[in-house]
Amino acid sequence: MTPEQLRAMRWNLELDERNCYMTDDELDSLFPQEGYTILSAPDGYKKL
Amino acid sequence: MALIAAKRAGIRLPPEVNRILYIRNLPWKISSEELYDIFGKFGPIRQIRLGNAPDTKGTAYVIFDDIFDAKVACEHLSGFNVCNRYLIVLYYQ
Numbered sequence: 001m002t003p004e005q006l007r008a009m010r011w012n013l014e015l016d017e018r019n020c021y022m023t024d025d026e027l028d029s030l031f032p033q034e035g036y037t038i039l040s041a042p043d044g045y046k047k048l
Numbered sequence: 049m050a051l052i053a054a055k056r057a058g059i060r061l062p063p064e065v066n067r068i069l070y071i072r073n074l075p076w077k078i079s080s081e082e083l084y085d086i087f088g089k090f091g092p093i094r095q096i097r098l099g100n101a102p103d104t105k106g107t108a109y110v111i112f113d114d115i116f117d118a119k120v121a122c123e124h125l126s127g128f129n130v131c132n133r134y135l136i137v138l139y140y141q
Contacts, residue, residue, distance in 0.1 A: 035101035
């Protein structure tokens with residue numbers, strides 16, 4: 001493992017942790033409780 | 049796929065970049081379809097929260113699934129014109 005590979009691997013691991021899936025209640029804990037409504041996706045919306 | 053490309057390149061993102069964008073200066077009567085239309089073209093959206101209280105009207109939180117989509121969206125959308133109002137797009141701190 002060259003130092004560059006080690007560094008890239010470390011960054012990727014950190015990236016994975018920052019990009020991991022957040023559950024609904026984790027999201028709820030982030031935001032102010034009142035004052036915001038969760039919009040429902042329009043029916044035509046498909047995750048591309 | 050942006051994430052996979054970055055993985056190979058080992059790109060490092062600045063710490064303040066994250067998947068949640070805080071949008072200001074939105075028109076008050078913007079609809080869910082319009083928001084999903086504007087932000088949806090950058091990548092899959094995890095959730096959108098629109099302000100409805102007097103102090104949070106015209107602001108919204110847009111949560112992307114992928115951190116790179118949020119970064120691209122932020123770069124492209126700040127200053128975007130919606131009903132002649134310029135959007136302010138910030139990363140959620």
